[in-house]
Amino acid sequence: MNAIETQSLTYQYPNTGKGTPAAIEGINLAAQPGQLLCIIGHTGSGKSTLVQHLNALLKPTGGAVFVDGKNIWQNKASIRQARFWVGLCFQYPEYQMFEETVEKDIAFGPKNMGLPGDEIRARVLRAAEYVGLPESCLPKSPFDLSGGEKRRAAIAGVMAMEPRALVLDEPTAGLDPAGKEQIQQLILRYRRETGRTVLLISHNMEEVARLADQILVMHQGRAALCGTAAEVFGRAAQLREMGLSVPVVTDIFERLRAAGLPVSAEIFTEEQAAAELARLKREGVRLP
Numbered sequence: 001m002n003a004i005e006t007q008s009l010t011y012q013y014p015n016t017g018k019g020t021p022a023a024i025e026g027i028n029l030a031a032q033p034g035q036l037l038c039i040i041g042h043t044g045s046g047k048s049t050l051v052q053h054l055n056a057l058l059k060p061t062g063g064a065v066f067v068d069g070k071n072i073w074q075n076k077a078s079i080r081q082a083r084f085w086v087g088l089c090f091q092y093p094e095y096q097m098f099e100e101t102v103e104k105d106i107a108f109g110p111k112n113m114g115l116p117g118d119e120i121r122a123r124v125l126r127a128a129e130y131v132g133l134p135e136s137c138l139p140k141s142p143f144d145l146s147g148g149e150k151r152r153a154a155i156a157g158v159m160a161m162e163p164r165a166l167v168l169d170e171p172t173a174g175l176d177p178a179g180k181e182q183i184q185q186l187i188l189r190y191r192r193e194t195g196r197t198v199l200l201i202s203h204n205m206e207e208v209a210r211l212a213d214q215i216l217v218m219h220q221g222r223a224a225l226c227g228t229a230a231e232v233f234g235r236a237a238q239l240r241e242m243g244l245s246v247p248v249v250t251d252i253f254e255r256l257r258a259a260g261l262p263v264s265a266e267i268f269t270e271e272q273a274a275a276e277l278a279r280l281k282r283e284g285v286r287l288p
């Protein structure tokens with residue numbers, strides 16, 4: 001059974017004119033338990049609209065959403081369950097931090113779940129530790145944190161709900177390289193240690209190549225492509241037509257291949273690139 005599945009999911013925002021196309025249309029998405037699914041796509045392609053359906057924030061105007069095999073709109077209980085089972089961290093979540101302390105902000109979700117105070121406190125500490133926020137940050141105002149710290153505090157707030165699936169809408173957007181690296185590391189660790197399903201929206205192809213088991217490409221509200229890194233990044237020309245790119249190393253190796261070098265067509269990460277160059281050296285292949 002899929003952890004998260006959508007069938008022909010369609011959404012038309014209310015009050016949009018008659019001629020306006022649906023924001024998303026006919027999306028069939030399937031994430032298996034423990035999988036990390038990355039969603040990529042040009043700005044306005046429908047990525048945020050899609051993920052806001054997964055925890056019942058938006059109600060489909062067509063099609064259905066299933067979490068652990070259950071249609072989330074079946075009844076009130078299933079809607080409530082979806083809100084707890086699927087933890088969504090919004091795009092630029094720091095704009096939605098409103099509590100006076102970081103601790104209260106992280107505790108907001110678990111509090112809504114009706115958990116007892118000591119359980120909430122334990123979860124806040126665990127989640128803060130997880131995202132690398134020192135305990136000394138907890139009494140601070142969220143506004144006194146750095147951009148990267150705010151982002152990690154917001155992710156901690158979702159993790160503290162201990163959802164079965166974690167959905168992150170562009171968690172590294174706008175952060176400096178060190179901030180991006182910290183968040184990628186915490187996602188890798190979270191997966192390694194919890195084995196839970198993660199959905200991640202990203203514009204950063206290096207990040208996608210590093211983290212994804214599966215990639216869904218959105219284009220003008222539709223799912224244009226879905227597959228492994230090899231299947232998706234192997235279609236560089238099609239991605240470029242959709243205003244997307246491939247990882248820089250993939251592009252470089254594509255050019256080397258075009259120049260006649262016998263290099264692999266499946267190089268998506270720096271690690272793969274380094275290993276391929278080492279192989280060429282071992283085999284005595286001369287670089288042009």
Ligand SMILES: Nc1ncnc2c1ncn2[C@@H]1O[C@H](COP(=O)(O)OP(=O)(O)OP(=O)(O)O)[C@@H](O)[C@H]1O
Binds near residue numbers: 043
């Ligand atoms: N509240 C809204 N009301 C009406 N239309 C909306 C609303 N939010 C988004 N849209 C439209 O729905 C479409 C999809 O938007 P969405 O925000 O899901 O795209 P996105 O892929 O997340 O983009 P980005 O990469 O910029 O975050 C766009 O055409 C957008 O203008």
Ligand SMILES: [Mg+2]
Binds near residue numbers: 047048049091169
């Ligand atoms: Mg978005």
